[in-house]
Amino acid sequence: MAEVLSFRRVAEALPDSRFWQFLDFHQSHVPWVGCSLHDLIQPSFTFLVGVALPFSIGSRLAKGAKFGPLLRHAIVRSLILILLGIFLRSLHSQQTNFTFEDTLTQIGLGYPFLFLLGFSSQRVQLGALALILVGYWAAFAFFPLPGAGFNYEAVGVAPDWEHNLRGFAAHWNMNTNFAWYFDRWFLNLFPRENPFTHNGGGYATLSFIPALGTMILGLFAGKALRATTAQKVKLKFFLITGISLLAAGVLLHVMGINPIVKRIWTPAWVLFSGGCCFLLLALFYWVIDVANYKKWSFPLMVIGMNSIAAYVIADGFGSFIASSLSIHLGQDYDQVFGLPYATLVKGSLVLLVEWYILYWMYKNKIYIKV
Structure with missing residues (x-):
């Protein structure tokens, strides 16, 4: 789900930052x-x-x-x-x-x-x-x-x-x-x-x-x-x-x-x-x-209780949510902290929307099972 944050684009925009290069590596598959x-x-x-x-x-x-x-x-x-x-x-x-x-x-x-x-x-x-x-x-x-x-x-x-x-x-x-x-x-x-x-x-x-x-x-x-x-x-x-x-x-x-x-x-x-x-x-x-120590894991539990739904939402509806945010917040809303961090702003909002969909399902005891 967090792929939408696109650390790679941030790393490409900030090539001298070891921090973002590290995050980019661990959000990408190794070549072989x-x-x-x-x-x-x-x-x-x-x-x-x-x-x-x-x-x-x-x-x-x-x-x-x-x-x-x-x-x-x-x-x-x-x-x-x-x-x-x-x-x-x-x-x-x-x-x-x-x-x-x-x-x-x-x-x-x-x-x-x-x-x-x-x-x-x-x-x-x-x-x-x-x-x-x-x-x-x-x-x-x-x-x-x-x-x-x-x-x-x-x-x-x-x-x-x-x-x-x-x-x-x-x-x-x-x-x-x-x-x-x-x-x-x-x-x-x-x-x-x-x-x-x-x-x-x-x-x-x-x-x-x-x-x-x-x-x-x-x-x-x-x-x-x-x-x-x-x-x-x-x-x-x-x-x-x-x-x-x-x-x-x-x-x-x-x-x-x-x-x-x-x-x-x-x-x-x-x-x-x-x-x-x-x-x-x-x-x-x-x-x-x-x-x-359980309380900290609640956000993860919300996702885990509907793991198939989470997978489908992230894969099938992430781009729709992102385009909807651009329509209603403006094409440049994600550049509030500068162009290098645009994908973090947009991705964080998309991730938040996806999580709240899963939270709504959790609160209403809607669990997608196959």
């Missing part, structure tokens, strides 16, 4: 390898789907729900998320933009499998996680590297791009990898304005498979959170698991086995970002549940 705070949004959202599942299943089973109806509901939920993601990606297109790398579509594609795993033993869940990580790594590792005459420009990548990986790690380069090859076939099965050749950011449909791994990690966290064990035991589990996953991801990257790349959700990214999610969960669990 590595991680910014912004890169942790999607895995956190995905992780929390897994965290919530044990609570959801437990609540429904306690009300007498049966497996069959629950499975049908999970499949319907999955389809709604996929279609909603496609709808949001098509807002500025001339026709339906069939693309499946959006956060909602990625969660929707993996959710039925997560649901089934929610009824499985922990051994089966661990086996599924291992199979996903090893299998997805192998699919990329054994996919042939582009030959000497490969046309990099045709797939939106310069041959000398500074972020291209060398050696074995080149199997995970942008738009020359296994997932890109799959999308060259799969996405062209749908009607398109132009034939699909590549995704400008390197994102891929098949990322939903390792993203399912992130959801499984969330499933482990949710089971621990729901357990009747002491708070200290839970906190210790979150911290140890988080540090271990983080270290494993970095080790795979440093050893050249697998790079940390969020855009194609590499296995190393699953482990690294999963570790970050566990540590963030440990932090908030300690502050809110253990130390009992």
